[in-house]
Amino acid sequence: MEKSIESIWKEGFLQSDKMIVPKVNNLYNQKSLSLVEKLKRTFRINVIALVVMSFATLVIYHLLGATWQGVSIAIMFVVLAGYSWMQVQSFETSEESMNSYDYLKSIDRQIKLIISKNILIMRFFYPMVLFFAMSTVWSSLRQQEEDLLTEWALRYPDLTYVGPYPLVGLMGLVVCLGLMAYLSDKIYRFDLKLVYGKTFKKIEQTIAEMEALKGGE
Numbered sequence: 001m002e003k004s005i006e007s008i009w010k011e012g013f014l015q016s017d018k019m020i021v022p023k024v025n026n027l028y029n030q031k032s033l034s035l036v037e038k039l040k041r042t043f044r045i046n047v048i049a050l051v052v053m054s055f056a057t058l059v060i061y062h063l064l065g066a067t068w069q070g071v072s073i074a075i076m077f078v079v080l081a082g083y084s085w086m087q088v089q090s091f092e093t094s095e096e097s098m099n100s101y102d103y104l105k106s107i108d109r110q111i112k113l114i115i116s117k118n119i120l121i122m123r124f125f126y127p128m129v130l131f132f133a134m135s136t137v138w139s140s141l142r143q144q145e146e147d148l149l150t151e152w153a154l155r156y157p158d159l160t161y162v163g164p165y166p167l168v169g170l171m172g173l174v175v176c177l178g179l180m181a182y183l184s185d186k187i188y189r190f191d192l193k194l195v196y197g198k199t200f201k202k203i204e205q206t207i208a209e210m211e212a213l214k215g216g217e
Contacts, residue, residue, distance in 0.1 A: 031206060032100040036107055039199050043088040046195060050081035066136040073132050076125060083121070087114050101210045108203060115192065122184040127177040134173060 054077035061070025090110065160167040
């Protein structure tokens with residue numbers, strides 16, 4: 001009678017000292033490597049997309065007459081792309097010295113560490129992108145700026161002004177930036193779910209499968 005997957009697993013799960021590794025181990029090794037390669041490939045595509053976005057931003061913002069804002073955002077995208085590339089390279093490459101379970105657990109830990117670091121970065125990145133976007137809107141109206149400010153001053157003479165700008169407008173900007181910083185965690189996790197959600201889920205499911213089989217020893 002053929003042995004069940006569970007019995008094969010009990011005999012050979014993660015036992016590197018055996019001369020013949022059970023077929024189920026090989027299957028999980030292949031699955032683990034496939035998942036990680038897919039993850040790395042998606043990371044690389046994301047890095048390329050960030051670089052493309054940086055060039056697109058330069059062109060779009062220049063056409064809007066907000067070149068310095070475009071340069072600022074482009075630099076941020078390039079820096080983020082470079083940092084993301086370093087994260088891709090930081091993944092463990094010594095899979096041959098690890099069994100599939102330890103390898104996936106190592107990758108899972110690295111993913112969680114990367115996410116925690118990126119959340120901190122996004123608390124700065126998202127508000128800055130919003131700030132430059134809002135300043136671009138104002139720059140695009142620069143020809144009407146004097147008339148608009150004069151109209152505001154005449155219509156709302158009791159408002160407090162900081163230079164030529166109404167204080168309430170500056171406070172609104174600060175509130176928007178604060179909200180963006182506060183929501184950056186949720187925005188980033190939503191973005192991750194869209195791009196990497198399926199792969200992350202498959203990695204977690206594979207780890208759970210191996211732990212379940214191992215627990216049945």
